Amino acid sequence: MTFQEIxxxxxxxxxxxxxxxxxxxxxxxxxxRVGVGRLVIVDFDAVTVSNLNRQYFFLDQIGMKKVEALxxxxxxxxxxxxxxxxxxxxxxxxxxxxxxxxxxxVEAFDRxxxxxxxxxxxxxxxxxxxxxxxxxxxxxxxxxxxxxRKSGNLYICGDEVSEISVELPPLAxxxxxxxxxxxxxxxxxxxxxxxxx
Amino acid sequence: xxxTLNNRVETLEVVRLTVSELLxxxxxxxxxxxxxxxxxxxxxxxxxxAEIADGDDVQVIHLISGG
Numbered sequence: 001m002t003f004q005e006i007x008x009x010x011x012x013x014x015x016x017x018x019x020x021x022x023x024x025x026x027x028x029x030x031x032x033r034v035g036v037g038r039l040v041i042v043d044f045d046a047v048t049v050s051n052l053n054r055q056y057f058f059l060d061q062i063g064m065k066k067v068e069a070l071x072x073x074x075x076x077x078x079x080x081x082x083x084x085x086x087x088x089x090x091x092x093x094x095x096x097x098x099x100x101x102x103x104x105x106v107e108a109f110d111r112x113x114x115x116x117x118x119x120x121x122x123x124x125x126x127x128x129x130x131x132x133x134x135x136x137x138x139x140x141x142x143x144x145x146x147x148x149r150k151s152g153n154l155y156i157c158g159d160e161v162s163e164i165s166v167e168l169p170p171l172a173x174x175x176x177x178x179x180x181x182x183x184x185x186x187x188x189x190x191x192x193x194x195x196x197x
Numbered sequence: 198x199x200x201t202l203n204n205r206v207e208t209l210e211v212v213r214l215t216v217s218e219l220l221x222x223x224x225x226x227x228x229x230x231x232x233x234x235x236x237x238x239x240x241x242x243x244x245x246x247a248e249i250a251d252g253d254d255v256q257v258i259h260l261i262s263g264g
Contacts, residue, residue, distance in 0.1 A: 023264040112229045112260040119231050119260070123238040137263045149204065151256045152236045164263035175264070 006191065007035035013190045014038040016102035018090055018118050020066040021045070022170055023134045024108030025056035025073075026179035027186075032074045034187060038082040039074070040098055043067050044089040054172040090114070092121040099126070103193065104186050107133040108179070112163075119154070130155060130189050132182045137175045138162040146177055148185065155189075157181040198251035212251075216244040219255065229260040 001009075013036050017024045020043035028039055043066040047057045061069040067085035074083050086098055095118075099105050105122060109115050115133065122131045136146075136158035145159035158178045164170050199208050202223065209222070216232055216239055219225075232239045233256040239247045249255055 019264060021264050108264055110262060110264040112262045115260045115262075115264075116229045116231065119258075120238065123231070123233070134264055135259070136261045138261075151233060151258070154233075154256075154258075156258065158261070160259055160261065162263065163261045170263050 001191070006187075010035045010187070010190055011037040013104075014040065014102045015186055015190075016040040016042070016099040016105040017108055018042050018099075018105065019108035019110065019114070020055075020070050021051065021108065021110050022054040022137070022172075022175035023179045023182065024106065025066070025070050026054075026176050027106055027108055027183045028070055028074065029056050029077065030180050030183035031186060032077050032081045032083075034183075035078070036081070036186075036190070038084065040084045040086070040102055041067050041070055042086040042088065042090050042098060043070075044087060054170055054175045090118065092117065092125075095121050096125065099129070102129070104130045104132060104189050106182055106186060107131060108182070110164075123154070128153060130186075132157065132185050132189075134158050134178045134182055136160045136162045137178045138164040138170050139168040140171055140174055142174075143177070146174070146181070148181060155185050157185060200249060200252065201254045203256060213248050216247045216249065219249055220244070220257070223257075225257055225259070227259045227261075231258040231260065232256070233258075 017028050045066050047061045047064050047069050057069050065087050067087050071083040107118050130153050132155040149156050235254050
């Protein structure tokens with residue numbers, strides 16, 4: 001498939017991204033660059049200076065809402081991408097309204113309890129919808145530990161062991177690896193579903 | 198009995214066991230996790246009663262902070 005063909009297929013697709021931190025902002029940018037037509041991005045937080053070690057924001061965006069800053073950055077890459085923003089803390093009751101129309105959902109939260117809430121809600125309410133999660137991104141090196149596995153419609157990217165701590169912070173290279181793995185899995189799902197139709 | 202645990206075949210010395218027992222035996226110590234038996238999500242309230250039988254496909258996913 002040429003890039004033009006890929007872009008044409010992805011243009012009709014819609015991806016929901018829960019969380020616009022290290023995983024979500026980098027994953028969204030990768031999906032925008034390849035031409036996914038519609039992105040629904042969800043986050044309640046604002047950009048801080050400590051985010052800049054891994055998240056796709058800039059110094060002059062500090063204090064901005066992450067969803068607004070990310071929409072601006074995606075527009076600078078490709079203004080044709082439709083970016084829908086939700087400046088909310090995601091809860092199970094909000095999930096259908098935000099993601100029912102998405103072909104794939106990306107779990108890009110920071111905290112384990114939020115990841116649990118999203119995965120449980122998706123498995124209960126949208127068992128047929130592909131959900132691509134990021135688990136285990138902290139630290140640096142240990143590149144060979146990062147992996148991908150699939151369990152039904154749940155797609156897992158990460159090392160599944162490294163939890164963040166003061167001594168094991170999340171950093172751009174390793175978080176970016178997993179964010180881009182998630183984007184890569186999303187593209188694979190979107191292009192294969194297209195072929196099957 | 199033989200089960201598949203996270204895509205690996207495991208042989209256990211019992212005929213049946215509950216999710217809680219499996220988590221104990223296999224040392225899954227994380228507080229937050231997702232358990233699926235044959236693709237079906239098991240609610241936390243069912244861990245003491247939901248049973249795993251021979252041939253079951255069990256997925257245990259640790260939820261790890263960081264993103």
